[in-house]
Amino acid sequence: MKKIAVLTSGGDSPGMNAAIRAVVRKANFHGVEVMGINHGYEGFIEGRMDLLDLGSVGGIIQRGGTKLFSSRCPQFKEDKYQYQGIEKMKAAGVEGLVVIGGDGSYRGALELTKKGFPCVGVPGTIDNDIPGTEYTIGFDTALNTVIESIDKIRDTATSHENSFIVEVMGRDAGDIALWAGLAAGAESVLIPEEAYDIDEIIARIRRGEARGKKHSIIIVAEGVMSGSELAKILKEKANIITRVSVLGHIQRGGSPSARDRVLGGRLGAKAVEVLLEGRGGRAVGIKNHQVIDYDLEEAFTQKHKADLSLYTLSKELSI
Ligand code: ADP
Ligand code: F6P
Numbered sequence: 484m485k486k487i488a489v490l491t492s493g494g495d496s497p498g499m500n501a502a503i504r505a506v507v508r509k510a511n512f513h514g515v516e517v518m519g520i521n522h523g524y525e526g527f528i529e530g531r532m533d534l535l536d537l538g539s540v541g542g543i544i545q546r547g548g549t550k551l552f553s554s555r556c557p558q559f560k561e562d563k564y565q566y567q568g569i570e571k572m573k574a575a576g577v578e579g580l581v582v583i584g585g586d587g588s589y590r591g592a593l594e595l596t597k598k599g600f601p602c603v604g605v606p607g608t609i610d611n612d613i614p615g616t617e618y619t620i621g622f623d624t625a626l627n628t629v630i631e632s633i634d635k636i637r638d639t640a641t642s643h644e645n646s647f648i649v650e651v652m653g654r655d656a657g658d659i660a661l662w663a664g665l666a667a668g669a670e671s672v673l674i675p676e677e678a679y680d681i682d683e684i685i686a687r688i689r690r691g692e693a694r695g696k697k698h699s700i701i702i703v704a705e706g707v708m709s710g711s712e713l714a715k716i717l718k719e720k721a722n723i724i725t726r727v728s729v730l731g732h733i734q735r736g737g738s739p740s741a742r743d744r745v746l747g748g749r750l751g752a753k754a755v756e757v758l759l760e761g762r763g764g765r766a767v768g769i770k771n772h773q774v775i776d777y778d779l780e781e782a783f784t785q786k787h788k789a790d791l792s793l794y795t796l797s798k799e800l801s802i
């Protein structure tokens with residue numbers, strides 16, 4: 484291959500720019516040009532792209548978001564738009580594509596590969612919900628954003644002896660809630676992967692009050708319910724008054740952590756290697772600290788499993 488392209492798709496995440504930078508630098512190192520496609524699959528369909536040279540990815544490693552913008556493009560699910568984009572790529576001499584995004588973007592990458600346009604997936608999402616890789620780019624930064632926010636909430640919770648419900652992102656995965664719960668010392672964590680017992684949550688709050696705890700922090704993943712719904716249940720069932728903080732999109736921003744910058748660099752470079760070896764239809768990831776690549780299809784046939792040992796530990800440590 485002498486020319487490839489890269490795009491970012493779906494929910495953006497801190498570290499995507501580090502991955503973009505690595506794709507360009509690694510490809511150029513091997514004498515391969517890189518076109519940057521703007522606005523994800525929307526730009527792919529329209530052939531909206533610019534040449535990315537070494538200088539164009541300078542000064543971005545520390546920046547959140549994505550210099551290529553991103554999109555959610557439902558029409559791309561239709562074959563005719565996928566073929567239209569492939570024609571635009573061929574007309575520009577682009578021979579392969581690195582897709583940086585979440586599981587939805589991976590599905591698009593697989594469809595393109597099946598249509599003869601080789602793609603390699605790089606896991607870029609804060610959700611950490613892509614099967615086959617232990618971490619996704621953006622998860623660590625989002626986690627640190629959440630615990631910094633909870634530490635701030637805990638200050639006012641202590642001052643006013645109020646309990647707080649903190650609603651976090653993760654779409655259908657509980658990793659952000661689970662890891663943040665442990666890292667921030669939350670009293671209770673609700674995740675989609677585990678059925679919650681409201682009576683147990685109430686009993687835990689009461690036990691804490693009995694031993695002098697002045698407040699509780701309850702983290703709820705958005706895939707379970709909203710923070711306000713949980714507040715309503717606690718009020719109606721046990722007259723427990725709580726305040727609700729929905730962290731929302733601040734979890735998607737911020738300067739990427741060192742871990743996400745390094746992960747973005749390693750995985751972006753690996754994706755170029757795999758593509759240049761002529762192995763489309765692959766995803767790159769991290770397993771036991773090693774960079775790996777695996778069949779893109781595996782990212783759908785398997786289901787991401789939250790590490791439930793953290794769930795048990797979180798309950799034990801917050802008695
Ligand atoms: P993420 O990649 O973060 O999971 P989405 O689920 O929104 O975000 O997927 C991003 C984009 O990937 C979608 O807007 C759509 O363009 C494309 N996509 C998602 N699912 C499919 C699919 N089954 N076939 C083709 N393209 C898809
Ligand atoms: O997939 C990343 C993510 O931030 C999810 O955690 C969240 O549910 C979703 O995107 C929000 O999507 P949008 O930014 O389109 O509202």
